[in-house]
Amino acid sequence: MSIQFLKDYFTPETRDLYSQMIPAYQQGYADYVFQTDKPDVQQRRLKNLEKSFQKLLREPSFYILPLGQTEAEEIANDWLYEPPYDFYNLTNDPEDYEELLNPSKREGHYFQVLRNGAFLGFCGFFPQGHTIELGLGMNPNYTGQGLGESFYCAIETYIREHYECQTITLSVACFNKRAQTLYQNQGFIFGENYQQKTNGGVYEFVKMKKTLK
Numbered sequence: 001m002s003i004q005f006l007k008d009y010f011t012p013e014t015r016d017l018y019s020q021m022i023p024a025y026q027q028g029y030a031d032y033v034f035q036t037d038k039p040d041v042q043q044r045r046l047k048n049l050e051k052s053f054q055k056l057l058r059e060p061s062f063y064i065l066p067l068g069q070t071e072a073e074e075i076a077n078d079w080l081y082e083p084p085y086d087f088y089n090l091t092n093d094p095e096d097y098e099e100l101l102n103p104s105k106r107e108g109h110y111f112q113v114l115r116n117g118a119f120l121g122f123c124g125f126f127p128q129g130h131t132i133e134l135g136l137g138m139n140p141n142y143t144g145q146g147l148g149e150s151f152y153c154a155i156e157t158y159i160r161e162h163y164e165c166q167t168i169t170l171s172v173a174c175f176n177k178r179a180q181t182l183y184q185n186q187g188f189i190f191g192e193n194y195q196q197k198t199n200g201g202v203y204e205f206v207k208m209k210k211t212l213k
Contacts (some may be wrong), residue, residue, distance in 0.1 A: 002030035005017065009046050013055035021117035029097040056116045062154035066124055067110040072100050075122055081140045084159045084175060088137060092199040113154060120147065130166040132159055148182045156186070167211050171196075183208050 003026050018026065021114050029053045033045045067075075076090045076097050090097045099105045120142055124135035138151055147167050159168065174193065184190075191207035 002034050003027065005028055005044070006033065006049070010050060010053065013057060014050055017053050017056060017116055017118075020113065022119050024119040025114075056094075060116050060150065062120075062150070062157075063114045063117075064123070064154065064158045065112050065114070067100075067106060067112045069101075069103060071112050071119065071122070072106060072110070073107075074119075075137070076100050079137070079140050081143070085140075085143070087173060087175075087199060087203075095198075110195060111158075113151060114150070115147070115154075118142075121151055123158075125159065125163065127163060127165065130164070132163055132165045132168050134168050134170045135169070148179075149185070152182065152186055165212065169207060169209045171205045171207055174206055180206070180208070183210075186210065 006026075006029060007019060011019055018029070021029075026065075029049060033042050033049070036042060036045075079089070081088055084091070090100060099100065100110065109126060110122060110124050112119060113123060119139055121136060123137075126133040126135070134155070136152070136155060138148065140164040156168070159165065168188075170183065170188070172183065180190075188208040188210045191209055193204055193206050195202050196205050
């Protein structure tokens with residue numbers, strides 16, 4: 001009820017932003033407003049939230065935190081992409097599916113990426129000496145909206161702040177030219193092509209690498 005009250009109060013733009021936030025964020029903001037019974041204080045807090053959300057629309061905020069079980073299950077079962085990107089549906093890859101849903105395998109490696117409190121995507125970090133092997137995926141609800149660059153940049157910023165590494169590597173399916181172009185624009189260079197068994201078949205991938213300065 002308190003969440004719906006906030007949605008009804010906000011302007012259309014900030015209502016949409018608030019509605020896309022993960023449930024914990026929505027409830028947290030509602031609790032902030034209604035932790036007091038004083039109407040004047042509630043009104044002041046609502047106005048402050050409206051101003052804060054307007055600022056987020058101009059200057060998006062990213063936050064990366066460990067991937068929980070609920071979010072892992074959402075990715076594994078509900079993130080379904082349009083062809084040809086349905087190749088990345090985890091239901092097609094039993095090994096990756098099991099790894100993401102296993103808390104012991106996921107711990108310390110998999111993280112969720114929030115943009116303005118919305119579940120934008122996830123990333124996986126696998127350190128090997130001074131190199132980070134990176135895996136990442138964007139929520140299909142947000143693909144094709146021009147968010148790929150800022151999504152990647154938020155992840156790289158997190159790597160620079162939390163890991164001592166000199167190089168980032170990642171693997172891209174050779175058909176995925178859209179992703180390859182994104183990574184090239186972020187300073188990655190192409191490495192070797194290789195064949196990998198996955199999704200019930202054998203597919204060609206390309207390694208890409210970026211040296212951090």
